[in-house]
Amino acid sequence: MKVGIMGGTFDPIHMGHLIAAQRALEGLQLDRIWFLPASVPPHKQLSGGASASQRLAMVRLATQEEENFEVCEAEMRRDGISYSYDTIVELQEDFPGYRFYYIIGADMVQYLPKWHRISELAQRIGFIGLQRKGYVLEKETLPDFLRSKVELVPMPVIEVSSTDIRIRRAEGKPVRYTVPDAVARYIEENGLYAGE
Template identity: 45%
Template sequence: MRKIGLLGGTFDPPHHGHLLIANEVFHELELDEIWFLPNQEPPHKEKSDLITTEDRLNLLELAIKDVSYFKVETIELERSGPSYTYDTIKQLKDRYPDNLFYFIIGADMIEYLPKWHKIDELIEMVSFVGVNRPTYQEKTTYPIIHIDIPEFHVSSSLIRERIQEGKSIRYLLPDSLINYLKENHLYESK
């Protein structure tokens, strides 16, 4: 059985925080790979629609290209409508019956678990891995594998804001992504 970590998100844009979480979980749980799952339409928040799905995918591919155990899985981009984790895990388990899946969530999502679509069925299909996030509690009645991650306060919304304000985003995301964003004038004020 291969052990696969799953990290979902809009990745709008991906940043060093995403990479740090993926790398820490990979090593802590001794996984075989981490699959990044860019979603089409997140059910719990609005997608920014500032860039295309193709650009988000290109940025994600650039971010992980030098890490052999990172992979992009586009299963959620292949479906229309909200990207419910239950549907994704069901499809992944059908496609890859010999894999054990570990779904990585931040502490903000741990608090939100009772509201997840088909959470009781989902909890039987996948192991949840909760990573710490400042200002959020990690309390839940659901079984969660807790992993401490070095604190790195960065978010995709912070990066988008800084770009629109003309501020530096250096060290918040890989240089290759910064170059891609600049070359394509992404997130700049209109």
């Protein structure tokens, strides 16, 4: 079983996340994409957004109709900061024989050397870099141990972000078409991001 892991805060999950996941699934012929919401992400401070349980609920709603998409709660169950290395060790213990790939934007691939325990992580998994038009990733600049572990997959330019969605909500503007309809309804019903 080849599983792509799409991690993030998903505050909120949006159409760009789902399109990226589908491109990774097709590009590397993966069997599944697991969406992995972070409880306490190491690189971001969460403030004024949705709670962890609300973010998880939105990911569930966004992925419920796609048979190849699943939600993984490994980081939600863990207290404190979630590091990819710890998550992968746990997943490999729980799912022996599965091959895991972290899905990240090609622009983030250059930061992989700064990841927590990256050399050990790279021995365990591969990485899928989503290559946006106009951005050129120089794989040669990566350390030797990473270069062969990164596969690039073409990704269309999608001008939507969780930050923009939160700003639109705070300004009283609609967010339809930026998130799945079920997520838009959840945001509205729960009054999320209004008046941030």
